[in-house]
Amino acid sequence: MTLELPVAGSAPAPVRGDAARNRERVAEAAAKLFRECGDVERVDMRAIAAEAGVGVGTLYRRFGDKASLAASVLDDHARELQEAILSGPPPLGPGAPPEERLEAFLRALVEHTEKALDLIYAVEHALPTGRFALGPYPAWHLHTMVLLRELAPHVDAAWCADALLAPLGSTVYRHQRRDRGLSPEQIADQLTLLARAVYGSRA
Amino acid sequence: MTLELPVAGSAPAPVRGDAARNRERVAEAAAKLFRECGDVERVDMRAIAAEAGVGVGTLYRRFGDKASLAASVLDDHARELQEAILSGPPPLGPGAPPEERLEAFLRALVEHTEKALDLIYAVEHALPTGRFALGPYPAWHLHTMVLLRELAPHVDAAWCADALLAPLGSTVYRHQRRDRGLSPEQIADQLTLLARAVYGSRA
C-alpha cells in the first residue's frame, strides 16, 4: 500500500526479506479463507496463521489486528480497478465524454463486485464503518461526483454519488443476486438507467 | 413477533406472567444498551441480563441467541411505522395518490431512521444478512414496489425499490449524517428528487 518513502532525517526502516514474504503469504491465506467461509467473523486467526504456515504473532506484527488485515485484503483487490480509472484507456480511463466514462465506471464496478463478492461481503461486514472509511470507496465517490457535476450541475453531486454507489454495497448486491435472482448484466443495466435518470432530470 | 396461534390438536402454550414481564424487561434493557454502545458486538449478554435484573439463562430462553434478540428489538421499533402505512391516515396510509404516498413514505422512513439510528445501525451490523432477511425490510420493499409500478410501468420496480431504499441503510445514512454533515431534511429532499427522477424518466 504505502511505498516506504524515506523521510529526511529518519531511518528508512528497511524491511527484511522474510517479513515481506510472510506478509504476502498471510494476505493470500486470509483472502482465501475469508472467501471460502463467507464471513470474516467466522474465520479464526489461528486458521489464517496455519494456512499461511506462520505463527499468530506474525499476523499481529504485520497487520495490527483482524480488522486491518481484512481492510488490507480488500484494497489489494481493488487496486487494479483503481489504476484503470486513473490512467487506463478510455472509456474507463481519461479521454472519453463524461456519460461514457460514468457508464463504463458503473459497469466496471459491477464486474469488480461480482468477481470478488464473497470476499468483499465478508470484509465489509466486519469493518466498523462499513465500506466508507477505508479502502477504495472515497476514490470511487470522488470519481462519480466529478463526472456527475459535469453532467448535471443542478443536482447535489455528493449525495447522488452515494445514492448511485449504494446499490453496489455488498449486502445490497448480494441480496439482488441471490434472493432476487438478477444477473450482473441486469444490475448494470438498471444502474445505468438510474444514472441517466439522475443527470437527465431537470430540477 | 409471532402471535402464538394455537394449532389444532396442540396445547395453546399459555405464557406465564413472570415470563412475559421478563421478556419486556430484557427487550428494553437490550435496546438501551445497544443504543448507548452503538454496536451490538460490544454489548455483553451478561450486561443486558444485569441491566434487566435477570440471569443470562432467561435471555436465551426467551430469544434463543443474540442475533434473534437484536432482530426482535429492531422490529419492535419499526412496528409503529408499519401500522401507519397499512392503516393510518393519508398520505402515509391508503387513500392518497401514489406520488404523495411515496414521498410521505420516504420522508417517514428518513424520520424513523433518524430517530433510532444508533439502534438500527447496531443491529443491522450484527445481522448476518444485513437488513434484508428479517424485520420490516420486505414490507417496505413491497410497498415501494407497488407504488412505483403505478407511477412508472416502464421501469424495473423491484430493482428501483431496492435502489431507492439503499441510501436508507444504516451504514449509508450514518455516513451521510456524520461524515458528510447532511441534515435529515436534506437527505429526505434528495431522496424525493431521486424518486421523481425515477418515475419521471422515460425509458
Next chain:
DNA sequence: ACGAAACCGGAACGTTGTTCCGCTTGGCGC
C-alpha cells in the same frame, strides 16, 4: 392449598482475539 410444569439464576464450558517472551534469523560492516 397443592402439585406439576414452567421458569429462574448464575456457575461452568469451549472458542475467540490479542499479548507476551524466549529463541531464531537475515543482512550489514569488516
Next chain:
DNA sequence: GCGCCAAGCGGAACAACGTTCCGGTTTCGT
C-alpha cells in the same frame, strides 16, 4: 567469509465473549 544484533518468529497464555446446563424457585389451574 564471519560475527553481531536488531528485527522477526512461533505458539503458549490470558481475558472476554456467547452459550449451555442444572438444582432450586415460582406460577397457576384445580
